[in-house]
Amino acid sequence: MIFRAVLTICITLATTVTLSAQPEARALFGREKVGSNHRAVALGSYAKGCLAGAEQLPETGATWQAMRLSRNRNWAHPETVDFVKDLSREAARQPGWNGLYVGDMSQPRGGPMTSGHRSHQVGLDADIWMLPAQNLRLSRQDRENLSSISMRKNEGAFVNSSWTRAHHNIIKAAAKDKRVARIFVFPGAKVQMCKDEKGSRAWLRKVRPWWGHHYHFHVRLSCPKGVKGCVDQAPPPQGDGCNEAVQWVNNILNPPPPKPRDPNAPAPAPRRELTLSDLPPQCVQVLSSR
Numbered sequence: 001m002i003f004r005a006v007l008t009i010c011i012t013l014a015t016t017v018t019l020s021a022q023p024e025a026r027a028l029f030g031r032e033k034v035g036s037n038h039r040a041v042a043l044g045s046y047a048k049g050c051l052a053g054a055e056q057l058p059e060t061g062a063t064w065q066a067m068r069l070s071r072n073r074n075w076a077h078p079e080t081v082d083f084v085k086d087l088s089r090e091a092a093r094q095p096g097w098n099g100l101y102v103g104d105m106s107q108p109r110g111g112p113m114t115s116g117h118r119s120h121q122v123g124l125d126a127d128i129w130m131l132p133a134q135n136l137r138l139s140r141q142d143r144e145n146l147s148s149i150s151m152r153k154n155e156g157a158f159v160n161s162s163w164t165r166a167h168h169n170i171i172k173a174a175a176k177d178k179r180v181a182r183i184f185v186f187p188g189a190k191v192q193m194c195k196d197e198k199g200s201r202a203w204l205r206k207v208r209p210w211w212g213h214h215y216h217f218h219v220r221l222s223c224p225k226g227v228k229g230c231v232d233q234a235p236p237p238q239g240d241g242c243n244e245a246v247q248w249v250n251n252i253l254n255p256p257p258p259k260p261r262d263p264n265a266p267a268p269a270p271r272r273e274l275t276l277s278d279l280p281p282q283c284v285q286v287l288s289s290r
Contacts, residue, residue: 028111038289043229046121051075055078056074057085068104072107073103075123076105090173097134097166124220131147159192168193181220201240
């Protein structure tokens with residue numbers, strides 16, 4: 001028994017040392033400047049994967065501008081690029097909007113980012129700014145300095161006076177797109193949309209309350225049809241999700257007491273950064289492509 005216990009400890013230590021010796025995947029993918037020389041394929045899951053053959057969203061279009069160009073995160077699967085262009089044209093039809101300011105999509109080869117996101121790894125996520133895009137002639141420097149605006153009030157329990165029907169309509173247009181799996185937005189916005197929607201409510205199922213997401217909303221596309229190796233998130237629960245959003249708001253306004261912690265329980269291990277071995281094996285070829 002003692003020998004077996006010692007052997008288990010040794011194996012655990014050896015595994016830990018091996019993993020710690022590997023470079024973090026975010027450093028490997030963060031240094032790539034262009035996409036790989038492959039056909040476009042999303043590999044793995046949204047928070048553990050990479051992207052072959054990424055397409056770059058042009059910095060400026062007739063109805064959009066990519067923001068924070070220094071990050072080099074205006075890359076995505078071609079379906080995501082097409083979706084953003086389509087949604088920007090819908091946004092341009094809204095009063096006070098000439099299109100969209102597009103935030104982070106993915107890195108040139110996807111993978112873990114050096115900062116800011118756990119997802120956005122397979123080229124199927126895009127952050128859309130809440131700030132109405134009125135000026136579509138911003139310089140590169142302007143795009144570094146300009147900030148989006150927050151839509152929340154009371155820590156996200158409600159929308160503030162900057163929220164408009166145009167925000168509702170743009171998110172609705174995104175949710176009704178068949179390519180879209182989910183949209184993440186702060187709880188108060190979901191509740192407000194539930195109150196304001198007088199037509200079909202089926203699209204509300206895709207709009208999910210989540211922390212943050214008051215300066216932008218996050219669109220997540222489903223894996224493209226016929227693509228092997230891409231892992232979809234489980235579909236949202238049935239229904240419009242409005243009661244769930246109300247519960248989120250209630251928990252913001254009246255936070256439940258924290259669960260007591262067992263003093264004898266071990267402290268949770270810190271979450272380690274992903275290494276290349278954590279990702280699908282094809283990501284090695286994605287990184288090595290020149």
